[in-house]
Structure formats: structure tokens, C-alpha cells
Amino acid sequence: MNTRFSLKRFQALPSLLLVLLFVVIDAFLIPHFLSDAYASSFFTSYTPLILLTIAETVVLIGGGIDISIGSIVSLVNVTWVTLGGAGWGFWSSLVVSLLAGLAIGVLNGAVVAWLRVSPLLVTLATSSIAGGLALWIMPYPGGSASANLVTWYQATFAGIPAPLLFVVIAYLLWLGWALTPWGLRLFAMGNHMHKTYVSGVPVASIQFATYVFSALVAGIAAIAVTANTGAGDPTIGATYTLYAIAAAVIGGVSLNGGVGTAAGAIFGSIFLGLAFSTVYAANMPSFYQDLTSGAIVLCGIIFASLTKLRRRRQFA
């Protein structure tokens, strides 16, 4: 137990160092970087990414991958805004839209776990299903979210930005899984599916649960996205998928399964957020920003794989 814990810390360390490095760089580059206001605006923008990285991490630890989380965010976002516009109450519309997102997760999990189809292709197909649904419900960006929600989301309580509440919820959800025996079974399954199956662990059910979990957390991320933009947009989630996978990889999560922590996921996504903030702060023309952010993400993935290669060689 003790060695497992120290190893866990070690995994998140490189991403933590990257975060600290960029905090120091940005403290010099970006005016008022160390102020409460900047922290609050940072977390309003990047809380969705942090949540989606946690969602992706759980699936990756289980040896799968979920590339439908971005589309789930879009689906929940447009459903919520559309139902709100149709006169539904705040909570009833929220519950229905979260259930819509969960339905995609249930579909993912059922097809991957019990029909045994490659998770990559299943979630690719379901991302088209969820994205298509979102586009069907709301063909063009529009509508508006509850004004109270938007105001609350931007507030700070005792210096703590409100969006962090979502991160805490997601982290507690993860701890609720990881600290029970089911956490150990999840890691075991990610390490070696067949051996875990032979040991009598119901691997199909755990696989199913990872996709449902990721859809649930993606739904929470959609709440944060909606509160941040205050409107509905059928393609708002599309770019998040890659960033979430990249952030997880940078945070020390293995794409081969069995290795990773939620803390690493959080640091990895905060690092990406800081890197993007630096790009925006550099005042470059807008049409260069996509290229630069894309290059940073790719370099982050390559850097993470290089450190992993080195680690593997040390063990070999």
C-alpha cells in the first residue's frame, strides 16, 4: 500500500513541475497573473478541461479510451439551453440533459463491455451520434443559460473561485471509486484484462462503469461550459476531446491502461491551460493561435512519451 502511494505521487510529479514552471514564467509575462481576479478567470475558462481530463483518465486507466466526451459536452449544453428556453425549470432541465449525456455513456459502455468492440471506434461512432443529436437539437449557436448561474460561476467565495466546486465534486466522485476495492480492480483490469478476468473480477461491469463515469463527469463539465459561455453551441465540445487526452498523457496517465491518477490529470490540464494562456497573452494574430496551441499539445504528448520511454529503459 505504501509503495503504491509513493509511486502514485511520482507519476504526477513531472506535470506538477511543468505547472510550477509555467506559473513562474507567466508571473513575469502576464500582468496581474498572481491576482485573485486572474485565478478566477483562469478557472472559469479551464474548469471544463480539468473535468474532462478526469473523465478521460478513468477510462484510460481501465485500458479504454473515450473520444465522445467532447460531443457529450455539446449535447448536454444544447439540451439544457434549449429546454431552459422552452420554459422548463432550472433543475428539471439540468437533470434531463445530464441523463441525455449519461445515455451516450451507457451506450459506449454497453457496446465496449458486452459487445466487445474496440473502444476507439465505438466512441468515434457515438461522438458522431451525440454531435449529430446536438446539431439536430440546435443547428446554430444561440439561446441563453440562466443568468443566476452565470453570475454564480464567476463569483469567488472567500477567495476561492466558484468553478473549483465542480473540480472538487469530480475529484470526490473519483475518490469514492479509487479508495474502495473497486479502485484496485479498475487498475488491475487496466494492467491486464485477462488475468483480472481470470481472478474473478467482473471486468465487463467495470468497463461499463468507466464509460458511464466519464459521461457523468463530462455532463458536469458541460454545466461549467454552459455557465462560462452563457449560451448553447452545438460544436462547443469538439475541441475538448483531444486536449483532455493530451492533458491526461502529460499528467502521467498511460494510454496502455493501468497507470494514472486524478491528481496527474488535474496538473496536466492546468499545465495545458497555462500554456494556452501564455499563447493568448503573447498577443499574436488570432489565426496563428490554433497552430501554436496545437503544436504545444503535440509537444506535450511527445515530451510525456519521451519521459515514459526513459523510465521504461531504466526498468529494463
Added chain:
Amino acid sequence: MKGRPVELNDAAVAGAGRNIRLRLANSKFRIYIPVLSASVALLILGQILSPGFASASNIGNLLATAVVLAIASFGQTLVVISGQEGIDLSIGAMMSMGALIGVQVSDQSSLGLWGAVLLLIGTGALVGLIHAVCIQFLRIPPLVMTLGMATVVDGFALAYTKGLPSGTAPKLLTAIGIGHVGPIRTLLLFGIAMVVIGEFVLRRTRYGRNLYLAGSNRMAAALSGIHVNVVVFVTYVIAGIAGTLGGLVMLGFVGTAQLGMGDGYTLLSIAAVVIGGTALAGGEGTFLGSALGAVVLTILTSVLLAVGMQEGVRELIQGAILLLVLAIYSRAPKLRQ
């Protein structure tokens, strides 16, 4: 001890060979039956829903449209056959970039069309090379690598055009894209030639054979003296070049270039490859199958369009069909075995 059994074996092999060849011809044909019958069924459905759908000229249009998708599936087929979870999620972005650079270079610089072609071959090869290095040596899964590269390529296209693509397609490209040779669409002839050449490369060249071997078992291929790295490098480089040049063909077909115009082809090319019977585990698959998969998907999209379905619904149905095909054809064996 050695003499007689060999003779016996020879006779047995000769007899079995004829049998196997017969059976192979049979099974090869059988693979395409669902795809072909689905195409015919969709054509009939389209004809019922909107008369004139199955007319000769519309079928020509459908096949020409399918050729663009078949080109996108060309690189995808190779990458999937190469195995080790090979997949290329950058194809759509590469095609968009090919069209954008193609139109800008051939229209507004002294390089002309052929200069643009050379430039695009170089760019495609470079991207393929980066893919191969990162996948083969840094052990980054192809999915993540190509997805990451797709955003870089899209970002590059945005930066290159400064968000405002301009110019029209060169005459030669439009001649390929929408012209006719006699009564037949030039693009269709182009597509047939591509499938024939592709099948020849897969079946009759050393690269093709090595690709199948490396795809079905990397370790065994390496142990039997195949340079697996070379095979993988060539595969991703061809896929990159096919992506950018496919963008040029798409440019000729559409007439103008837009940002992100090829993005939809990523998902569709994977669907075409899966429907065409290429095993996602690698080591198996044909261009002909992918091309037929492209035909089915194109007819399906046209039927949905003819009924007047919105983009969202079409995307939804495409996703659902891919899921269905996967659930039928690509299930892994039970853990119990």
C-alpha cells in the same frame, strides 16, 4: 524417410491448392455481397423516395462523389492494415490543407499547379514521416498522434490562409473533378485506376506482402527478416501524400477551397474501411472493399439528403450505422477463450 512423404504432400498440396483457390474466389466474392446488395437496396429506396435518383446521370454523380471518399479511405486502408492499432485521424485535416494550399499556390504564385503538387507531396510525406517516427520510436499510439497532428495541420491551414482562403481551382483539376470522358465521369475513371493500382501494389509487390505480414504479426514479421520500421514508415508517408493529393482532387470536385472542408472525411473514411471488410486488428483488407464501402456511404448520404434531412440527423445516422457495422463485424473474442 524424406522422399515419399514429400511426394505425397506435393500431390495433396496440388489438390488442396485447387480447392483453396476455388474457395478463396468464392469467399472473396462473398465479402462484397452485403455491400453490393446494400448499395442496390439504397438506390431503389432513393428512387422510391425521389424519382430520378437511380437515373444513369445521378448514378454517375454518386460514383464520382464516392471517388473522393474512396481516395480518403485509400491511406486509411493502408494504415489500418499495418496493424498495431493503426488509424489515421488526420486524413480530413490533410485533405483540407491539400485543397487550401493547392488553390493558393497554383492560383497566386509562380509555381503553378505542378509546383503545388510537388509541394503537397513534400508536405504530405513530411507529416507522414513525423507520424511514423513518433508512432514507431516514441511509442505514441497512432490514434493520439494523428489526432494531435490533425489540430496542428488545421492550425497550419488557418495560419497559411490567414482565415481567408481565396482563388478557384485550376482547369486541369476541375477537368478531373467534374469533367467527362465520353459519357463517363473522369473522376470515376480516376477512381477505378486508383483501385487497380492500389490492389496491384497490395497483392503483387514486396511492400504489399510485407504490409500484410507486419500487420498480422509485427514480431513474426520482424523475426522473418522483414524491415517492419521501413514498412510502417512507407505506409504513413503514403497515407500523408494520399491525404494532401486527395485534397487536390476534392478541390477539383468542389471548385473552391474552404477551411475544414475535408474534416468530415476522417470519420467517413474509417466507416468505409470497416464496411469494406478491412480488419481493424490489421493484416487484412482490400482497396476494393474500402472503395465499395465509400460507394455505400455516399449513396446513403445522398438518400438522406434527398429526403431533406438536416446535417445533424445525417451525422447521427452515419454514427449509428458505423456503430451497427462495428457491432456486427468487429467483435473481439470472448475473454473466456
